[in-house]
Amino acid sequence: MKYFIIFFILFNSVFSLDYHHDGISNILQEKNKPFFISIGKDGKIISWNFEKNKIINEISFNNGALNNISFSKSNNYFAISNYFGKIFILNKNSFNILNIFNFNSMSIENLYFISDSKLLLVYQNKKIILIDIFKKEKINEINLDYEILDSTIYNNKLIVLDRNNKFYFINLNNLNIESNLEFPSDKIIHKFLINKNKLLISYKNKLKLYDIKTKKINKIITYLDINITSLNFYNDNYYIGFNNGRIISYDKNLNNSILDYKLHNDKINKIIEYKNKIISISDDASVIIYDKNNNKLINIFNGL
Known part of the structure; x- marks a missing residue:
C-alpha cells in the first residue's frame, strides 16, 4: 500500500476563505x-x-x-x-x-x-x-x-454519545430509545463514526475500532503529541484530522495508512472526499484541495 508523508509550507498555493x-x-x-x-x-x-x-x-x-x-x-x-x-x-x-x-x-x-x-x-x-x-x-x-458530545444518523436511527461514554440508538419518528451501548468512563470519548456495524471512537489522542456485532475492539491506534479533531469516512477510507493540521487516511479496518500529510497551519475541522479530491477545512478558514491520485496540491480557487 502506498504510503507517503508530505510537509508543505503554505504560501500562495492554497485557496483561503480568510477574506470572507x-x-x-x-x-x-x-x-x-x-x-x-x-x-x-x-x-x-x-x-x-x-x-x-x-x-x-x-x-x-x-x-x-x-x-x-x-x-x-x-x-x-x-x-x-x-x-x-x-x-x-x-x-x-x-x-x-x-x-x-x-x-x-x-x-x-x-x-x-x-x-x-x-x-x-x-x-x-x-x-x-x-x-x-x-x-x-x-x-x-x-x-x-448527561451532556451530549456527538451525534449522527445511521440506518434511520439517531445515534447519540453523552459525556458518560454512553451511546443511545434512538427511533427518528417517536424518539424512543431502542438500545444503548456503554464504554468505560475513565477517559472521555470525544467523537465517533459508525459504518457497517463498525464503530470508530476517538479519545483525545487515541482511536478505537469497535465491532458492534461481536462486541470486540478490533484496532487501537495511539498518537503522540497530537490531538484528534475530525473523523470522516468516504469510499471505504477513514480520514482523520488533527489539531496541528495533519491528515491521515486509513483503510476501512485501520490496518494501512494510505495518506499522511500536513498542509494546514491550524486544527482540522472537516474533511470531504469528492471525485478523488480531498477537501479539508481548518479552523483558520483555509480550504485545501488535494489530489490523492496524483499526490499533489490543487489550486482551484485562484484569484479569490
Whole structure:
C-alpha cells in the first residue's frame, strides 16, 4: 500500500476563505455535487463551487456565531443554528430567510432534516427535540442523563454519545430509545463514526475500532503529541484530522495508512472526499484541495 508523508509550507498555493470568513465553524456539501455552503463564527454564510472556481453567494448575519447546518431532503432549503439555539431556514440559492424560531436558548450540538418538514435538534444540554419547521411547533422531546458530545444518523436511527461514554440508538419518528451501548468512563470519548456495524471512537489522542456485532475492539491506534479533531469516512477510507493540521487516511479496518500529510497551519475541522479530491477545512478558514491520485496540491480557487 502506498504510503507517503508530505510537509508543505503554505504560501500562495492554497485557496483561503480568510477574506470572507473569520473562522469556519461548519461546512456542508450537497450530495454528490461540488456545491458547498460554509458557515462562520463571524455569522457569515457562503456558498461556493470548487469545480467552477467561484463563490456563488455570501451574506452576513447579525445573529452571532453560527455552528450547525443541514440540507432539507429536497435540497431546496437548509437550516442553520447559532450558539444561542436560534434556528434559521434559508433558501439554498437566494439565501432568503424562510423561517426563524427558537425552542431552547442552549447551544445545539447538531441538527438533521428527517423529512422536508421535520427537523431534529440535538442540544448539548441533554435535550433532543423533533420539530415541524412550517408549523413552528414541537412534535416530540426527550432528555438524556448527561451532556451530549456527538451525534449522527445511521440506518434511520439517531445515534447519540453523552459525556458518560454512553451511546443511545434512538427511533427518528417517536424518539424512543431502542438500545444503548456503554464504554468505560475513565477517559472521555470525544467523537465517533459508525459504518457497517463498525464503530470508530476517538479519545483525545487515541482511536478505537469497535465491532458492534461481536462486541470486540478490533484496532487501537495511539498518537503522540497530537490531538484528534475530525473523523470522516468516504469510499471505504477513514480520514482523520488533527489539531496541528495533519491528515491521515486509513483503510476501512485501520490496518494501512494510505495518506499522511500536513498542509494546514491550524486544527482540522472537516474533511470531504469528492471525485478523488480531498477537501479539508481548518479552523483558520483555509480550504485545501488535494489530489490523492496524483499526490499533489490543487489550486482551484485562484484569484479569490
